[in-house]
Amino acid sequence: MTTVPSDARETMTPVQEILASDIGPEIPAPLLEQSPPPSYGVEDLDVDRYLSPEFMRLEYEKLWSRVWQWACLAHEIPESGDHLVYEIGDKSVLIVRQPDGGIKAFYNSCQHRARLIADGPGEGATSFVCGFHAWTYNLDGTLKHVPCQWDFPQVTENRARFGLREIRCETYGGFVFINFDDEAGSLIEHLDVIPEHFKPYPLEHRFSVANVRKIVPINWKACLEAFLESYHVYLTHPQALEFTGDANTQYDIWKTTSRLMTLTATPSPHLSEGGTPDDVFHATAAAFGAPEDQIPPLPDGMPARAMIAEMAKQLVGPQIGMNLDDRSHAELIDSIEYFVFPNWLPWAGLTQGLQYRFRPNGDDPCSSIFDVQLMLPFDPSGPRPPSAPLKVLQYEDSFVEHAPELSLFAPIFDQDFANLVAINKGMKTHGKPGITLGDYQEARIRHFHKLVDEWLAR
Numbered sequence: 001m002t003t004v005p006s007d008a009r010e011t012m013t014p015v016q017e018i019l020a021s022d023i024g025p026e027i028p029a030p031l032l033e034q035s036p037p038p039s040y041g042v043e044d045l046d047v048d049r050y051l052s053p054e055f056m057r058l059e060y061e062k063l064w065s066r067v068w069q070w071a072c073l074a075h076e077i078p079e080s081g082d083h084l085v086y087e088i089g090d091k092s093v094l095i096v097r098q099p100d101g102g103i104k105a106f107y108n109s110c111q112h113r114a115r116l117i118a119d120g121p122g123e124g125a126t127s128f129v130c131g132f133h134a135w136t137y138n139l140d141g142t143l144k145h146v147p148c149q150w151d152f153p154q155v156t157e158n159r160a161r162f163g164l165r166e167i168r169c170e171t172y173g174g175f176v177f178i179n180f181d182d183e184a185g186s187l188i189e190h191l192d193v194i195p196e197h198f199k200p201y202p203l204e205h206r207f208s209v210a211n212v213r214k215i216v217p218i219n220w221k222a223c224l225e226a227f228l229e230s231y232h233v234y235l236t237h238p239q240a241l242e243f244t245g246d247a248n249t250q251y252d253i254w255k256t257t258s259r260l261m262t263l264t265a266t267p268s269p270h271l272s273e274g275g276t277p278d279d280v281f282h283a284t285a286a287a288f289g290a291p292e293d294q295i296p297p298l299p300d301g302m303p304a305r306a307m308i309a310e311m312a313k314q315l316v317g318p319q320i321g322m323n324l325d326d327r328s329h330a331e332l333i334d335s336i337e338y339f340v341f342p343n344w345l346p347w348a349g350l351t352q353g354l355q356y357r358f359r360p361n362g363d364d365p366c367s368s369i370f371d372v373q374l375m376l377p378f379d380p381s382g383p384r385p386p387s388a389p390l391k392v393l394q395y396e397d398s399f400v401e402h403a404p405e406l407s408l409f410a411p412i413f414d415q416d417f418a419n420l421v422a423i424n425k426g427m428k429t430h431g432k433p434g435i436t437l438g439d440y441q442e443a444r445i446r447h448f449h450k451l452v453d454e455w456l457a458r
Helices: 015-021 052-065 153-157 220-225 277-287 304-320 329-333 409-417 420-428 443-456
Strands: 071-072 085-088 091-099 104-107 141-144 166-172 175-179 208-216 244-253 257-265 335-340 345-346 354-361 364-377 392-393
Touching: 015 244, 015 257, 052 364, 052 443, 071 085, 071 091, 091 175, 104 175, 153 392, 220 354, 220 364, 220 420, 220 443, 244 443, 257 304, 257 329, 257 443, 277 304, 304 329, 304 364
Parallel strands: 208 392
Antiparallel strands: 071 175, 085 091, 091 104, 104 166, 166 175, 208 364, 244 257, 257 335, 335 345, 345 354, 354 364
16 A cells, blocks of 8 residues: 655545535534634643643542533433442542432442442442441432431431432433532533534434443543544554545534544545545445455445445344434444543444543543443334443453454554553653644644643633
8 A cells, every 4th residue: 555645635525525425315414514623723732731640630629520521321220229330530429320210429428437338330229338337328318327326416416417418410312420510500511512413313322232441551631632533543543544534534623522524435635546436445345344255346336435334224224223224324434523521522423333431540640541332223112222231451451352342443442552551651751841733633632621721720
């Protein structure tokens, strides 16, 4: 494969022009939107943002203590008394399904001498008993029983004061969010364009076929940033150049959200010769897992994108029990990745339903927690399919070998994660005080840091 330096962006075929040339069902309006060209300057980002314990302390104090953050999925706690624990920094949150079907969140701490109430997830609880002195709480957090209550006149006088402390908890699309700040705005307000843009892809009608976690030896922001741009495809994922429009990716930025749209069955502008439509079709089909002897020839006059979309309908539709004939090429085959500040990356579309979450891990600025779920739609008129349980990998574990349920994304993650240790070490021996970012292709990273700075300055 011969590659050449990419030309100026103005000479590349824009995403919207390619979408306009697609033949087939109508493309949802949000995918035809473009934000004004994002530009946040070209100044370097101080490397201490990734390495400094003091900067991490400020993030815990000013950001994580006040921002909406995805804690769990509602279907993970389907029945009354089902519960799990979400942790961020030194805070532990108990999230409980209520008898009336609602969900409440509490500081996971006994009001007696502060032992954790729940050490992990559980099912069907009728109350919560502290493992230290057996103080007991109802599912709604109210205090139920205190052994030797005669010795606690302050509890007898004001029992309500000793219930579990509730934390704000709201849901969207089957995702459960918590916020430690009682004065914060609503979750829907924070989600910005997401509720409107995801109307064609209701997240509550998805189930997880993969649920994988990995502890990563790098700052949570640096880990997240590796997934905010397609600029890295050129060398990190060279096998994708034949069928991925990486350099002409469209980047959109709104208030607390952003998006990239990278088209499939479109050769990279980096290639000196893009290949024939048949070449592009075969490369794409092979990458999507089709056996070479089962890849049909591209019919005369049919664009590669149209044929790949048709194959996606035939492959995925029966698996999920849905007719996908009314879905556009973009929804079936393209990478449409959104970002919701500070750490949630939901993918739109139907066949690439990835969900990423990135968190700091304890007090080490160079350690983070990466969660990925692969979610597929299901017919809501039938039962919800069972979701995959959480699988925790060691950093050295290959996604291909240990999480094959991630399908064609597993080898891509292995390539991505091969960079992270080297990035972390490189930051510590950088030689200059900052890292350099591109003006357009890495604008989502600048937008992310702009929001971090705004929260830390509040």
